Amino acid sequence: MTMTWQHTPLADGTAPSWHSNTDSPKVVFHHATALGPRCYAPFLDALTGDFDVAALAMRPLWPDAPAPDRKRGWDQFGDDLIDWLEATQSAPAFVVGHSIGAATTAMAAIKRPDLFAGLVLIEPSGVTGRIHFMLRAVPYKMRQTTGPAAEVLRGPTNWSDLETAFTEYRASRAYRRFDDATLRALVEALTVRDPKSRGIMLEYPRNWEAHLYAKPPHILPVLKKLSVPTQIITGKPSLFMDPSIARDLQKARPDLPFTQLSDYGHLLPLEAPQEVATATRTALHALL
Template structure:
């Protein structure tokens, strides 16, 4: 792969291309159960966002639009058009930006738990800003203080298993996070593959223009929300339905922001049911 080629994972599969865009701090391999469930009908590709690129610097990101531009570049590198685009959290926003700028790239879009904050929340976040980094924003603090290394994968699993954020994940799903979200460093320890500085940088620059963009999308859109989410809150969900009434909206019971990991089979079926007729 040349230095200019964007790295990605190919989950094989057959049929038309489905591109999956991953969330902040969750590399594509963590979604193994979901993406393998889609592979019987699609060739599933998952670009790695720039925080996972070797040598990438957090300062290269000044807003989330760069993630959409990266996705466009990836599509052009592989001469992809009319792709079924699916994104989770940050990946959903990246897919939105790409779909607005280059609608020819997508036959339909699925936004799973996108980071769409209601206007009053965005105003409050803006009022807290210090320079261009929201050091006091809870998600930023959490990212910067997160434990990043363990003596073994088993130790990492044991440490993470009781965490509330992973409460709805099966052991198999959590092992996917341990196996694909961590790697062994030169000392033999296992460390987070997604740098904390990058995770914090992404969280410090929440997208503010999504409400202006959503009504401009021309392709079919499926919106998916976990009923117990702490991200896509009811005011934002309601506003989205008002701005894009032609979209399809689905909620999953007993699911939160990490529903691709906690409910992979249910989510896969929803994605397959919404697929364009030509897919």
Template sequence: MTHLIEGIHFDKFSRHGEHVHFYGANGFPTKVYRSFINLLAENYTVSSLHNRATWPNQHPPKKLNWSIYADDLIRYLDSYIKHPVIGIGHSMGATTTLLAAIKRPDLFCKLVLIEPAMSSPVVSKLLPLIPFQLAKRIQPIKYTVKKPAQWRSEQEFYNDCRQRRVFKRISDENLAVLAKHSLYQELEQLNTLKFPKIWEARNYASAPNIYKQFAKNTLPVVAIRGKPSAYFSNKSWEKWQQIATNTIFQEDLNFGHLFPLESPQKCAALIDNGLTLLKNK
């Protein structure tokens, strides 16, 4: 079992106010969210466990299940945080925060789930049955496997991202933060993705459906979404509203699945508003 070390496996960004843990999306190292996290850190004690894909010397298991990330979070909170936290997660980080909260609700006081990633009930049952070599023909797995893993410079990576449709709503300033924290360089070698694309692709190939988990959850929740997308559909949003209890639903359709990166300020404002509504409920 890996011993968790600050600066390598997790970061602490502030040490005042109520405890918040932030868990990021598939393919995105923690510090990519620095602009968003800085806003949270103004009012909260914020920490963030790095996804195990970015830990040193890690390789994806043959059978990957997102519960592994929930278990990592449980171990981190159990070992390093002595108070129930507000669990804030984005995309895969939201989904795995929910999974952790169902296993160990005592570690959390409330949840903020931003665009929780999932597959449909049918697809979630089929994906584990499909060999990864076949799954690689399906988007977004296909694109992820084929995309570059190395760039000659941070600027080249930035230019590549700037041309991609998925990043079109991210400002130049926030995209520069993303580029800076997405790569590492060893000696004179090329700049390489901190979040290896094989992990990212395998995560897409093992995305669960979490309708049952929405219903099982006993903690108060702030649910946040942007514009419907392949990663979080309008159907999932509507289903969530039908089955969840003690949940405040917030949305801003001017932004997409990468809402916390596209507009850190507006996403943080929705969180504050949602938490206030929960308190007054």
């Protein structure tokens, strides 16, 4: 697969997007927190046999984006997607999103359904109403010193070389289902050359990652409001998509088809790119 980068000026900065440049039907991809478009190369490559893919980089990866605004939550990425679609697409788009990319795609589709022809939401993340209510009572700074946000800020951002970074990721339980080749490719895609040393560094800024963990939305009401044709793909029950959310959504919206790939976790497009791409192609063809 040969992908090329394009850069689109938007109100708050310049949005890069990674394009397959084929003559197939167009599909937009919206990635997860801490993962840029390059991390999804095997998954996107498996889609390009049927579709012309454009993977939009979210604002933490823009070269000139402002710092996180504590007053803004995930919906800011939905607004960015709307702005980018208005600037680049000549017709309503089919959009595939993963995790926060799925959640914010849903937010954008509710606000501007005219821009969307159909959605495939892979593990749309967020929190339950109970957790959202509890978080609202916790000051923003405190949310960044406890829980997932604090763990992110304590994590390393630089390594001397790729092998050192791979060894550290290999020891993490989050990646235990990845084989070595898949994980090594992911670590390489997560990192860029560190201009201050001869080593490598994370491409995705930790301050943005922590900000997003501190501002999760109550996602169920968002998903219930969808009017655009939508297919949903889920993996194993996890912290990132509480099983009660999927259960309650299926009850409230039986018209939204679910595909469950229960052998894989929340990172399923990275963990099993071929299998998830097959399910995604099936879902997209059902929407065409």
